[in-house]
Amino acid sequence: MSIQRIGVGPRMSKAVVHGDTVYLAGQVADKAAGKSVAEQTADILGIIDGLLAQAGTDKSKLLMVNIWLSDMSTFAEMNGVWDKWVLEGQTPGRATVEAKLAAPQFTVEIAVIAAR
Numbered sequence: 001m002s003i004q005r006i007g008v009g010p011r012m013s014k015a016v017v018h019g020d021t022v023y024l025a026g027q028v029a030d031k032a033a034g035k036s037v038a039e040q041t042a043d044i045l046g047i048i049d050g051l052l053a054q055a056g057t058d059k060s061k062l063l064m065v066n067i068w069l070s071d072m073s074t075f076a077e078m079n080g081v082w083d084k085w086v087l088e089g090q091t092p093g094r095a096t097v098e099a100k101l102a103a104p105q106f107t108v109e110i111a112v113i114a115a116r
Helices: 037-054 072-085
Strands: 003-008 013-018 021-024 062-069 093-098 108-115
Touching: 003 037, 013 037, 021 037, 037 072, 037 108, 062 072, 072 093
Parallel strands: 062 093
Antiparallel strands: 003 013, 013 021, 021 108, 062 108
16 A cells, blocks of 8 residues: 655655544644634634645545643633534544643644544
């Protein structure tokens, strides 16, 4: 079975497609780094939409999502954006945990697995 890599970098690819499964690396805010959790979440979800499209799928086919927050007290703020983005009746499995992220300007990181 072939493997397709999207956004290949020296350390990781932004997405990897194997068969009919799409694996996205953890995504952080590109344009909203250092801004509010809501702004970072919206930015990340836009990045995810773009990567899923490049891989030939979309958020209607999400299987599993992992979300890391630098502060769990922002859980409701993140969910306010998430709930408007995710499709009703097509919600994925999901885990959300508090973790120290790679750099202080990032307060949210999201990784997804989707079907094609």
